[in-house]
Amino acid sequence: MSHRKLFVSFTALLKAMRDDKVTEKDLERGLFYFGCTRRHAFEPGAQGDSNELEWWFFKDATEATATHQVLLKYVEKAEKDGRCVWREANQPNTYEQLNALLVKHGYSYNRDNGPAIITEPRTEAEKYDDAKHRQAIAFEYDNRTENPSYCYCYPGVRDRVAEAKIPLDVVA
Numbered sequence: 748m749s750h751r752k753l754f755v756s757f758t759a760l761l762k763a764m765r766d767d768k769v770t771e772k773d774l775e776r777g778l779f780y781f782g783c784t785r786r787h788a789f790e791p792g793a794q795g796d797s798n799e800l801e802w803w804f805f806k807d808a809t810e811a812t813a814t815h816q817v818l819l820k821y822v823e824k825a826e827k828d829g830r831c832v833w834r835e836a837n838q839p840n841t842y843e844q845l846n847a848l849l850v851k852h853g854y855s856y857n858r859d860n861g862p863a864i865i866t867e868p869r870t871e872a873e874k875y876d877d878a879k880h881r882q883a884i885a886f887e888y889d890n891r892t893e894n895p896s897y898c899y900c901y902p903g904v905r906d907r908v909a910e911a912k913i914p915l916d917v918v919a
Contacts, residue, residue: 774821779831
């Protein structure tokens with residue numbers, strides 16, 4: 748049996764569904780923390796932003812719409828089940844928000860419900876205890892993973908999940 752899925756890219760998930768790499772069972776069990784906002788996921792292109800449903804990877808609008816509708820059904824269920832977290836439109840994705848989702852579902856470095864994944868560079872962040880300094884530190888490099896950028900990104904999520912040995916397949 749494959750691991751539970753962690754869906755962090757809306758576009759990658761649409762492609763994986765198109766290619767039958769993600770099943771409805773995966774969607775039923777998966778955790779969702781997309782890079783996009785809820786509004787974009789439910790109405791791609793509605794605010795003049797990109798519309799993945801019109802991109803090249805679907806053979807036609809019928810396939811795109813059908814895939815999107817299946818996805819929305821499972822995202823709505825995940826929201827009700829507490830398996831889906833959204834960022835605010837004016838905020839970037841953060842490892843802290845992803846961590847909260849992971850810990851809520853039992854994924855942790857330790858049995859005391861500590862962080863599931865690395866959220867900040869230990870070397871510098873621990874020296875400061877005020878928001879001004881922590882914000883500046885957020886963009887320093889973290890050489891403990893293949894993707895050294897501390898700023899939230901899909902490869903960073905994949906690296907940190909692997910480093911923590913969390914049994915999730917990241918779809919990014």
